[in-house]
Amino acid sequence: MPTNSAYQVCINPTCRKTFDVQEVHSGCPACGNLLDVAYDWNKLPVPKSLRDFEARWSTQQNPLDYSGVWRFRDLLRFASDDQIVTIGEGQTQLRPSNSVAKYVGVNDGNLLLQYEGLNPSGSFKDNGMTAASTHARMVGAKMTACASTGNTSASLAIYGGATGLFDVAVFVGSGKIAFGKLSQALDYGAATLQIQGDFDDALKQVRDVCAREKIYLCNSVNPFRLEGQKSIMYRVLEGLNWEAPDWIVVPGGNLGNSSAFGKAFAEMKELGLIKRVPRLAVINAAGANTLHQLFNQQSVRWNDGHTDDAKIDTFFAEMDRDNRRASTLATAIEINRPVNLKKCLRALAVCDGVVREVSDDDILDAKAKVGAGGFGCEPASAASVAGAKLLREQGIIAPSERVVCILTGHQLKDPNATVGYHSSRPGEIDEKLKSAGITEVKFPNRPIQVANDLEKILSVLRDLG
Numbered sequence: 001m002p003t004n005s006a007y008q009v010c011i012n013p014t015c016r017k018t019f020d021v022q023e024v025h026s027g028c029p030a031c032g033n034l035l036d037v038a039y040d041w042n043k044l045p046v047p048k049s050l051r052d053f054e055a056r057w058s059t060q061q062n063p064l065d066y067s068g069v070w071r072f073r074d075l076l077r078f079a080s081d082d083q084i085v086t087i088g089e090g091q092t093q094l095r096p097s098n099s100v101a102k103y104v105g106v107n108d109g110n111l112l113l114q115y116e117g118l119n120p121s122g123s124f125k126d127n128g129m130t131a132a133s134t135h136a137r138m139v140g141a142k143m144t145a146c147a148s149t150g151n152t153s154a155s156l157a158i159y160g161g162a163t164g165l166f167d168v169a170v171f172v173g174s175g176k177i178a179f180g181k182l183s184q185a186l187d188y189g190a191a192t193l194q195i196q197g198d199f200d201d202a203l204k205q206v207r208d209v210c211a212r213e214k215i216y217l218c219n220s221v222n223p224f225r226l227e228g229q230k231s232i233m234y235r236v237l238e239g240l241n242w243e244a245p246d247w248i249v250v251p252g253g254n255l256g257n258s259s260a261f262g263k264a265f266a267e268m269k270e271l272g273l274i275k276r277v278p279r280l281a282v283i284n285a286a287g288a289n290t291l292h293q294l295f296n297q298q299s300v301r302w303n304d305g306h307t308d309d310a311k312i313d314t315f316f317a318e319m320d321r322d323n324r325r326a327s328t329l330a331t332a333i334e335i336n337r338p339v340n341l342k343k344c345l346r347a348l349a350v351c352d353g354v355v356r357e358v359s360d361d362d363i364l365d366a367k368a369k370v371g372a373g374g375f376g377c378e379p380a381s382a383a384s385v386a387g388a389k390l391l392r393e394q395g396i397i398a399p400s401e402r403v404v405c406i407l408t409g410h411q412l413k414d415p416n417a418t419v420g421y422h423s424s425r426p427g428e429i430d431e432k433l434k435s436a437g438i439t440e441v442k443f444p445n446r447p448i449q450v451a452n453d454l455e456k457i458l459s460v461l462r463d464l465g
Contacts, residue, residue: 005043006078008035008223011342013305021078024139026207026221034343035223036263037078041271044077050242050273053234068092069130069231075267076131076227085133087162089126090231092118094239094404099373100385103366105392106399112245113385114236115375117410120162121184123332123378124232124257124408125155131228132218133159136166141216145169145209147202149253149331150181151409156218157188166216171195171202171209178331178378178414198325200337220256221339229260230267236404237274244278246401249391251383251408252282252291252355253333255344262347278404280351281397282344283358283387285380288326288334290315291344292357302345312341329360329417329436332380332409354396358386361438364421368443376411376418384408422446 008019010028017030021037028035047053053072056065064070064081068090073081093115101111116124129152136144144166146152153170160168168190172182174197185192195202203219210217220226237244244265250257258280268274284292294300294315300308319336326336338344347353358366360379366389367382384405391397411418420430422445429438450460 005040007038007040009038010034011036011305011346021135022139024216026210026217034221034340037076037223037227039077045074046271047074047273050234050237050268053238063088067130068235069127069228072231072234075234075264076230078224078227079134079138083134083138084130085137085159085163085165086130087120087126087159089119089130090235092116092232092235094236095375097370097373097375100369100405103369104385104389104403106388106397106401106403110400110402111388112239112402112404113370113375113407114232114239114404115377115407116232117377117381117407117413121151121155121158122410122413123151123155124229124406125151126158127231128220128225128228128256128260129155129159129218132222132225133163133165135222135224136216136218139216141166143167143169144216144218145171145206146218147171147199147206148177148181148185149173149199149334150177150413151332152219153177153190153192154181154184154188157185157190160190161188167191169193169215171206173198173202178416180413180415199335200326203337203339219339220254220259226256226260226263226340226343229257230264232257232406233261233264240402244274244276245404247279247281247388247397247403248351248406249281249283249384249388249403250406251330251333251380252284252344253288253335253338253380255282255291255338255340257406257408258282258347258353259340259343262343262350266350277351280347280353281387281391282348282353282355283383284355285328285330285333285363285383286357286359287328288330288336289357290336290338291341292355294341295345295348295355300345302342302349305346307342307345327436329433329438330363330378330380330383331414332378333383354391356387356390358383358390360436361440362386362390364417364433364438365442367418368421368441368445370407371411371418372443372445375407377407378409378411378413379417381407381409
């Protein structure tokens with residue numbers, strides 16, 4: 001085992017090989033499974049209480065204490081302070097929404113939205129990218145790369161552009177990226193390669209390219225990415241006066257967030273920083289529901305790391321044979337082969353978790369409700385709210401329980417979906433929505449056509465009153 005207080009370790013219980021944090025791996029070189037960043041807590045100063053972090057609120061002139069990731073650096077101690085790369089990420093909000101609570105079916109004050117769209121690139125990805133960029137700096141990387149449905153590319157591009165520490169190449173699938181996200185990668189100066197295929201194809205190619213050319217890979221298969229994403233849960237607890245909610249509900253795409261959340265809670269429980277672990281709900285879009293199928297229909301579980309790999313391999317082989325492709329308007333979670341599947345299964349075990357799938361219709365309706373309450377979000381974000389509503393209808397979530405829904409990205413990440421929804425009416429669905437199988441919108445806020453005439457404008461406004 002490396003002698004440092006932080007190291008990398010294989011999650012496979014029959015392997016458990018360890019590697020120094022200065023090494024770069026996208027998987028275990030010995031068995032091919034995923035790696036964790038792990039810590040010898042006996043060698044590290046551990047806070048006695050989560051309230052200890054409050055002292056950093058008064059020292060926010062220090063960029064590390066200003067960062068909503070690195071002010072919790074005592075719980076992700078793989079880098080020294082002088083190596084950390086930050087651009088002010090993590091200035092996010094946990095806000096109650098009684099209008100969304102009513103829609104979901106829980107009591108007033110019990111539905112909270114963790115809005116990650118306030119990050120510099122407009123999505124939760126910055127929590128992980130600051131950590132991955134820090135590790136890239138530690139190992140002297142000159143070029144970084146990722147495959148993306150949009151948010152990862154925007155995040156990596158902004159870190160490359162803002163810091164100048166490394167060049168950036170992003171791989172996206174053809175027609176599988178919202179323009180709001182693609183525009184960010186282009187504007188921040190990343191070299192953008194549009195692969196003829198979907199996200200899974202792009203990820204395979206970027207992993208092969210990075211392995212051959214020794215380019216630093218920044219997808220969530222990178223264990224340092226997930227270390228940064230743990231901080232979302234630290235901020236949720238911070239917003240709840242350091243008390244755990246009853247439920248965390250999160251969209252499930254590549255399953256990095258759910259994996260990071262489970263790791264965060266397992267570590268905090270081990271260190272005695274929390275008494276209770278919240279339950280976790282991971283919500284797939286119905287058109288990209290690999291986790292739902294494996295977890296609910298085939299009963300694949302973590303099983304202390306002894307996952308049923310034969311069942312998983314058979315599932316993916318049948319997917320390839322039938323050429324099944326992910327298809328959902330929630331493009332950020334339009335992923336067939338989630339690379340963090342096993343880590344997510346572990347998180348579900350840690351958090352007594354559940355998995356559900358929701359339709360695109362339900363996602364867009366939930367998105368409209370979130371927006372009407374004052375927080376716009378991208379479609380994938382609203383899967384969490386649609387999933388909470390479904391779990392409430394099924395009696396899994398009680399109206400008295402406190403529920404946190406993670407809103408992963410900003411509304412302007414995919415404005416076409418928003419405008420298409422609100423421009424539609426029954427029987428006249430926007431063409432993009434219709435082609436995606438949307439048949440009805442329940443909460444449109446259509447623009448009102450009015451003549452260029454003062455009296456007619458006033459008449460319309462009086463009718464609204």
